[in-house]
Amino acid sequence: AQKVTQAQTEISVVEKEDVTLDCVYETRDTTYYLFWYKQPPSGELVFLIRRNSFDEQNEISGRYSWNFQKSTSSFNFTITASQVVDSAVYFCALSEANFGNEKLTFGTGTRLTIIP
Amino acid sequence: DSGVTQTPKHLITATGQRVTLRCSPRSGDLSVYWYQQSLDQGLQFLIQYYNGEERAKGNILERFSAQQFPDLHSELNLSSLELGDSALYFCASSVGPTGAEQFFGPGTRLTVL
Numbered sequence: 001a002q003k004v005t006q007a008q009t010e011i012s013v014v015e016k017e018d019v020t021l022d023c024v025y026e027t028r029d030t031t032y033y034l035f036w037y038k039q040p041p042s043g044e045l046v047f048l049i050r051r052n053s054f055d056e057q058n059e060i061s062g063r064y065s066w067n068f069q070k071s072t073s074s075f076n077f078t079i080t081a082s083q084v085v086d087s088a089v090y091f092c093a094l095s096e097a098n099f100g101n102e103k104l105t106f107g108t109g110t111r112l113t114i115i116p
Numbered sequence: 117d118s119g120v121t122q123t124p125k126h127l128i129t130a131t132g133q134r135v136t137l138r139c140s141p142r143s144g145d146l147s148v149y150w151y152q153q154s155l156d157q158g159l160q161f162l163i164q165y166y167n168g169e170e171r172a173k174g175n176i177l178e179r180f181s182a183q184q185f186p187d188l189h190s191e192l193n194l195s196s197l198e199l200g201d202s203a204l205y206f207c208a209s210s211v212g213p214t215g216a217e218q219f220f221g222p223g224t225r226l227t228v229l
Binding site for chain 1 (some may be wrong): 118124148149151158159161164171172174204206208213214215216217218219220221223225
């Protein structure tokens with residue numbers, strides 16, 4: 001069975017600090033997909049990134065970067081020079097590539113608060 | 117704006133009642149997923165449809181049912197409502213069933229009194 005663990009329930013940092021959100025996953029499949037979503041106070045779920053299991057290249061998008069390491073089953077998310085608008089709950093999610101298991105399995109989320 | 121629409125945005129009803137939540141996927145997306153978000157259960161997958169056919173079921177109660185229509189919009193029916201059914205219900209869509217990013221609607225907040 002697939003599982004996603006986000007051990008950090010809440011994190012608070014001062015604006016402009018860097019922050020890393022941890023995500024550890026479990027799956028028996030060799031082909032799978034990892035995602036990060038942001039849920040701001042308004043409540044919608046915003047897609048941030050998708051990664052497949054065969055692509056371990058790190059990715060950078062502006063102030064956001066993601067580190068995927070299959071050896072440790074981790075897919076961590078770093079925000080550089082954090083801003084107040086980054087305050088939200090962030091969810092890591094996993095889906096498998098086999099029929100019937102394509103749903104997203106979410107972690108419990110990390111609530112990030114950026115202090116001005 | 118993800119392009120996925122959900123109606124209504126808010127719904128307040130009483131125990132024992134039945135409600136219908138509606139979702140329109142992004143243009144071109146064939147897969148629709150329903151998720152429930154509650155404080156105690158987190159984000160849980162309920163059911164998935166692909167091009168009108170049920171593809172997977174998750175933690176969906178027997179009192180709940182769903183369908184996807186020929187125009188690809190989907191409805192989630194919740195009946196014999198209980199207090200514990202109060203939650204945020206999300207619909208998501210993706211272009212295909214496997215591995216594609218899922219785009220979420222704004223959600224329907226259901227309150228059962």
